[in-house]
Amino acid sequence: MGMRRGTNLPRMGDFNQSVILEAIRQSGTGLSRTELVEATRLSAQTVTNITRRLLADGLIAEAGRTINGPGKPRVTLRMIAESRYSVGVHLDPAVMTFVLLDLTGAVVRRITTRTPVADPRRIVDAMAATIGSLIDASGVDRNLIAGVGVAAPGPLDAERGTVIDPPKLPGWHRVPLRAVLAEATGFEVTLEKDTTAAAVGELWTRHGPPDDSFVLIYLGTGIGAALARDGEVxxxxxxxxxxxxxxxxxxxxxxxxxxxxxxxxxxxxxxxxxxxxxxxxxxxxxxxxxxxxxxxxxxxxxxxxxxxxxxxxxxxxxxxxxxxxxxxxxxxxxxxxxxxxxxxxxxxxxxxxxxxxxxxxxxxxxxxxxxxxxxxxGSVVGDDVGAVGAACVVLDSVLSPRTSDLLLET
Amino acid sequence: MGMRRGTNLPRMGDFNQSVILEAIRQSGTGLSRTELVEATRLSAQTVTNITRRLLADGLIAEAGRTINGPGKPRVTLRMIAESRYSVGVHLDPAVMTFVLLDLTGAVVRRITTRTPVADPRRIVDAMAATIGSLIDASGVDRNLIAGVGVAAPGPLDAERGTVIDPPKLPGWHRVPLRAVLAEATGFEVTLEKDTTAAAVGELWTRHGPPDDSFVLIYLGTGIGAALARDGEVxxxxxxxxxxxxxxxxxxxxxxxxxxxxxxxxxxxxxxxxxxxxxxxxxxxxxxxxxxxxxxxxxxxxxxxxxxxxxxxxxxxxxxxxxxxxxxxxxxxxxxxxxxxxxxxxxxxxxxxxxxxxxxxxxxxxxxxxxxxxxxxxGSVVGDDVGAVGAACVVLDSVLSPRTSDLLLET
Structure with a gap:
């Protein structure tokens, strides 16, 4: 018989850290500690402790002081866009799109190439080579790249990291894309359905209400859907x-x-x-x-x-x-x-x-x-939503609060 | 711009209390504190504190000791079934079903009546009268009844507590069922779609895995569906x-x-x-x-x-x-x-x-x-799933852990 798990202090701390980081990111221009208390409903002490840790980790910086009447000036905390990056790839039967995003979700660099015909091995090789060129051309330190996200047409075997039967890619059958691409690039690779990646990209880019719930209709070679509920995909x-x-x-x-x-x-x-x-x-x-x-x-x-x-x-x-x-x-x-x-x-x-x-x-x-x-x-992300979304999936796993993360591991 | 909310200690405490209470309920025969630690992954100290509070509130009792080799005997904690009750009503075009459940979700008493034709006022009067008879005949103290749940065909206006256009009940249009029935009975009334109530009943009754995810197809006068994801409706x-x-x-x-x-x-x-x-x-x-x-x-x-x-x-x-x-x-x-x-x-x-x-x-x-x-x-609840589910909705709001409850109020 299964039981629900409880939660504890370390879980709570991680969750609240993600909440604060996301609030700072979404603000764009940065927030003061007082504004963070208002936005997150956390205590001033909690906000102070967590922001101290984020400053030490180099993810945020103090970006200026605002004097607002008498009393201590407010220090604005802003995300350091150049502190982390991620790569997003969209595998489409006709075109492959590659993007490099910084920690704020902004596109730093973008490449598209024609998808090589048929042989999966050639496609993966081309993918790895293009990821290399993308990073080299950007001048970004490889050590700052959190990982590679790949958006592919579903259904996927998420456990094995394989694309099952991509339409219009007849040579593919259960290609272990995640493992092969991780080996070829040296990065951690996350495989996601193109539709789901698009919904993550939408959540990252449009700063909707925290309980944003939408169905996304993905118009690609095939038609798919994705779902966001209460701000989470x-x-x-x-x-x-x-x-x-x-x-x-x-x-x-x-x-x-x-x-x-x-x-x-x-x-x-x-x-x-x-x-x-x-x-x-x-x-x-x-x-x-x-x-x-x-x-x-x-x-x-x-x-x-x-x-x-x-x-x-x-x-x-x-x-x-x-x-x-x-x-x-x-x-x-x-x-x-x-x-x-x-x-x-x-x-x-x-x-x-x-x-x-x-x-x-x-x-x-x-x-x-x-x-x-x-x-x-229409999505705010544009036609690159698959690639941008896949890169956001990687940033998301680094940054975003998920209530399920509050529960203790079994 | 909206922000995600954080969590804090009191929220965490309430959530963990619900997790423990649900674990004890699902066990049927009761659990020791050691077993609760294993099941919920909470610390021994947390389990001790929370069970002390539940004992004081009269929701659980010490139900015997098990001696298991040397060392202190284990005390089994069991839910007190008679500590709280709820009433469930299923409004169907042909038949109204009424059930009284105890805190374990067991049906204590059940009545069905023919749904009076057409006039909504007569239906609500009949409903209130039958709820009264159900409680009287059971001999249960009204003060122990946590509330009345009503399952009705959707769509509903949940904010106003109204059934919008129930099929085959042509006299109904935006009847404020929740308010009228609360007034007539003196109980707090929760209005829920029959399909959703059925899914709550299923989750309460079948002790599936904690991340149980299912779609429920409800075969009534109309056909509807409900969804449970990760053990929550x-x-x-x-x-x-x-x-x-x-x-x-x-x-x-x-x-x-x-x-x-x-x-x-x-x-x-x-x-x-x-x-x-x-x-x-x-x-x-x-x-x-x-x-x-x-x-x-x-x-x-x-x-x-x-x-x-x-x-x-x-x-x-x-x-x-x-x-x-x-x-x-x-x-x-x-x-x-x-x-x-x-x-x-x-x-x-x-x-x-x-x-x-x-x-x-x-x-x-x-x-x-x-x-x-x-x-x-097939659902484990049987044909009364609407009424039983509606009563479970009330017990659920008293007992069950919901991860969303962890988040601070805006």
Whole structure:
């Protein structure tokens, strides 16, 4: 029989240290000890003790004094951005994106390369080499790099650190990406679903309320979802939360290899939308494309045509938004979150039409419309959200408070 | 800008007290202080201090000594079942169920009554009167009753304590159930979705692992879901998590008033299944029923016929299981939980066919089948799970540790 674990003083200390560090980071311009007491509700003594430790560790610095009437001037404590770094990699079938972030989450350097075709070994070699170039070009001391985060399409085997069956990467099957890349680079490697990484990036970058709860819809080669609840990302039992590709959104849609019809996977993905546009005669030739790069190019053309007033292109995108609304409503009605975030590499191209179509459709389908509305926003991170998110996952494991960390180990 | 809150000693003390009380309750036969140290990982001094307080409050008692080799005998600490009680009410369109639970979660007394038709005022009056009879007949001191929990069909307005639009209770619209019932009974009233109450009841009754994570599918007049993560029920931002009635499970299904086709609501509910059985000629007459009581009766007949070998009846139920599998897979693929629990007032009748059909279908549709299997079980609480769960919600707020309670108030 299992028992809940309790908590104790050292656990409490670590947690409160993370809370303070996160408060300082989120403030941007820094906070005084008095402001930290107000923000965290911790005692002045606790704040003094913890900030002394953070100063000694070189993670924060005293950044100036503010005189505010009589009494002692307030000393502003600011995060030292250059005290730690992390690398984020986004493995996508067409493009690999690499970013180097400092401790504040700012992008110091960025590289993208074409994903080598097929052979996993070549992909991992290219990844390791590019990580090396990224760090060298930045001039950052390797010893200050906390680790490498890799965002990959799910599902993953988190325990073994393997990507199971990445779509459009047919050569991959249970490649032990985490171990191989750790060996090749000498860094600790964290493997995360691209969707989950995007949600971590969103939490890191948008300084929302501390109990921020959202579902993130990730628009990549596939469509996935992620969940944040009370300011923390929820990963699920096997870290595979968010596999929504076979939720049915169009009863009149095409057959899916799962045996059903009208799944997200065959209706809302870029490839499916490009096919719908081909069928609607949006493109001058009647060629049909399906390799990731060609789909990406046609997808851009489709969105450009819609923007320049092409009625057929607009109709295709509006219809895609209507189908995506069915998915989003299924998720928000099940999950009861505060808001919806859209992101991923295809998001910025879809944003003009989707932001116009989704909110009203979602409102109509919401089971809780009598109780609250559901704001719909684009991610603040942009198209690099996978790579930035993966780097944030590494910083997050260094910095962010998680209530579960309060519990004693079994 | 929002900040995460920290934690402090009093918060830690309350949390650890709940952890100890829950460990003693779950043990059933009681635990010694040494066993509590092992189970909770708390220090011996902390366990001694907290158990002293619980003994003084009359919630636990010393229940015997075990001599185990040389040294001091171990004193077993047991929960005093008669120290606190709670009342649970399940409001269903056809039947209202009332239970009185003791502090261990055992049902002391139970009453069911027919739900009066239409007028909400009469329903609340009948509810208050029956709660009175339930307590009187039990002989329990009213002062020992911690409160009344009411399980009702969602969505709810949790802030105002109102049921918004209960299906099949057409007279109801935003009835302030919590306030009216509190006034009529003199007890504190907690309003909870029936699905969420069922999940609380499941967690209370089945002593699973401390990080138990499951999705519960509630089979009532409507179909709903609930979620437990790491041993705690997840309620959602507006406490309305689990509205899954319009997830599409059958692209060939009938039209739904939401504008789509083949939603859970028109395919998997008892009324929908009875209609499918009527269309398949399972019943001798071609009458079509739709009031809750008649549907309930026909539903029982359908399940009995299937059990006694009627092929048409079996086919209808197997088909319903296949459609439910699509819902369950949508939820488990999104939520990534450890297991699936089925419950609610219609569950026990469906169990024989559903337990045979669901696991294999779910396995086939699972996005994580390469990583882990998904056990499917019936709730351990039985058909009264709504009422028992609602009473457990009240006990839960008295007893159970919640990591979020560790955080300082804003």
């Amino acid at each position: 929820v990963r699920g039992s096997s870290r595979n939360l968010g596999e929504v590709g076979h939720i049915i959104v169009d009863p009149d849609g095409p057959a899916c290899m799962c045996g059903y019809r009208g799944c997200v996977e065959v209706v809302c993905t870029p490839q499916a939308i490009v096919e719908q546009a081909e069928a609607a005669g949006v493109f001058p030739d009647d060629r049909e494309v399906n390799d990731p790069e060609a789909v990406d190019t046609r997808f851009t053309q489709l969105c450009e045509r819609a923007a320049s007033g092409d009625v057929a292109a607009q109709r295709v995108l509006r219809q895609a938004a209507a189908h995506l609304a069915v998915l989003v409503a299924a998720l928000t009605n099940m999950l009861d979150v505060d808001r919806v975030v859209l992101g991923g590499p295809f998001w910025s191209r879809l944003a003009p039409v989707y932001l116009q179509e989704l909110p009203a459709r979602l409102e109509r389908l919401s089971a809780t419309r009598a109780v609250h509305t559901l704001p719909v926003d | 997840v309620r959602g931002s507006s406490r309305n998590l689990g509205e899954v009635g319009h997830i599409i499970v059958d692209p060939d299904g009938p039209a739904c008033m939401c504008g789509y086709r083949g939603c859970v609501e028109v395919v998997c509910t008892p009324q929908a299944i009875v209609e499918q059985a009527e269309a398949a000629g399972v019943f001798p007459d071609d009458r079509e029923v739709n009031d809750p009581e008649a549907v309930d009766t026909r539903f029982t007949q359908l399940c009995e016929r299937a059990a006694s070998g009627d092929v048409a009846a079996q086919r209808v139920l197997r088909q319903a299981a296949a459609h439910l599998a699509v819902l369950v897979a949508a939820l488990t693929n999104m939520l990534d939980v450890d297991r699936v629990v089925l419950g609610g007032p219609f569950w026990s009748r469906l169990a024989p066919v559903y337990l045979q059909e669901l696991p294999a279908r779910l396995e086939r549709l699972s996005a994580t089948r390469a990583v882990h299997t998904l056990p499917v079980d």
